[in-house]
Amino acid sequence: MNNWFKFLYLSVFLFFTSGRAQETLTIGEKQTLFSKILNEKREIWIHLPKTYNDTTITPAKYPVIYLLDGEINFEYFTGMTDFIARTPYADIPECIVVGIKNTERTRDLTPTKSQKKSPVNPDVTLFADSGGSENFVKFLQDELKPMISKNYRTQEYSILVGHSFGGLFAINTFLTHPEYFKAYVANDPSLWWDNKVTISRTKDYVEKNKKFPAGKSLYVSQADNEEQQKNWNSDMTQAIEEFKEIIEKNGSLNYKHSFFKGETHGTVSYPGNYEALKFIFKGFRTDIKQLAKNPKQLEADYKNLSEKLGAEFAPSEAYLNVVLTFMKTNDFKESEAYFMNMKNRYYPKK
Template identity: 75%
Template structure:
């Protein structure tokens, strides 16, 4: 066989190998269609499952659920972000199911009241004419979407609502009207200017009536540096967010964080905001694997402390315990290895 023929056969082999590999796909989620009687339409839902969800080597686990508004815009980046932050041994959060809700009529679904704002160009035209349907939309999430997710997936009784702009307005409104629906709320650059700052009024009324927000609830608000926008129609955005901040911080009862992003504008702030929000909501979840080698009881103590703060029970995942056991064995921490082996058998007993 001459060299030229050898080269041709080698190239053919490489081509076939590459073509076979090219057919392997990386999937970050699946699309589902849900028929809504409340909204009288079909809604498309995008679902991302944690990396360990279908791992047959561990016991089937339950996972918190993150409900993500504007799913068609945020789903891909959010899924990757949540996986990254949940990666052991330095996980800042538990693995979560991410449910992206794709829009149909965004203004209708995300705004709390009917708009009567006239167009500055044509006074005969009412801006945002299809607004004011947020109560129906939150009913859809609570009464139809959540039961669907809970029925078809292994879910923990802990959920987060995430929104941006009108979605942030929606998240704040749900906190004020149905605070029990979610454990944590994320509002990225929320449109609190809506309807003459009606949610500012509702916040004051809520606190006048209830004196404080419910225990164990979290609210994260990001704010963009809308310097250029503040010179035009969007000037009320910053003022409303700052006014809301003052009211909430004065109350002092809510787990609340406000973060101003100097180098981000309204259209870009949700990405760093979502990252910072997850770090804030799950602060205290991460444990130091090196400290556990000398004080193995610290793991259960820290999970208990975090659970009390979160208002829900969280336990170390089996996959994380496997990482800890490997670390202890590799580094010769025999006593700690024995302790965590016992903890794993207690939390995840082997079937006979």
């Protein structure tokens, strides 16, 4: 290949490469962060909501969802948050999703050191590296969260989402550091861990504190017992039900427990996470037809929601634009003026 031809060939190749690159569908980006606490590099997957870079609106701040087992859950989860935050049918506010990829999963997600013989083959010892969750939660609180707040426009509302050991971790974090997150989601949590140490901690918590902190949400999903038995997980089911009983006796928590018929331990996160977000943000969905007749309803709804969630939520500019278009198209002149006023109040143009 002579040089001139090589140049042409490379140019064409580069052209197509960059042409193709523009045509990919992306949902986020990977970042790395060196954790001093864990003494290792961690990979973080970040998804920004649809309006994040919309230059036609005032730059907004967004709640943040910290998603454990990022490598397995990130794709459907980010698709879901965007889908159910679409106006005018939005069930939740738009969220930033931070997926955390595992390095040593058992070490990070389990609260105590506890080894176990494999139920299938007693020659195999499981969980030799367990017991590092206190370190891992420090990493989340003192290193990851500050990095996210520094680099992205975040609102003071964050949710921790986990499954299996990740669910165990979420519940342990709720009990030991309830101030770290506003809401906790535990899908089929491994509460059987270490002779149900987390159940004991829950009992201790209730005994000592009488009730749970205000403005917190906890959602627990549970897979089908029959399916669990097929996978040697019947002690998983028992522990979750025991936890449910303790929590349900204590009425101060915004708590929901769901049993999913037909779901396995491996699939329950999909419907569980959907229901969890709809549960946490219950009251967020607005009825645009009602707003035409009763425009004051919107701020009343947001006031209730903010009280329930223990954080300030206000109608987004993107949503107010949709409301305004609706009022204009359908000739609800008074309501249109009302919401125009509201928009100017929340989002004054400089």
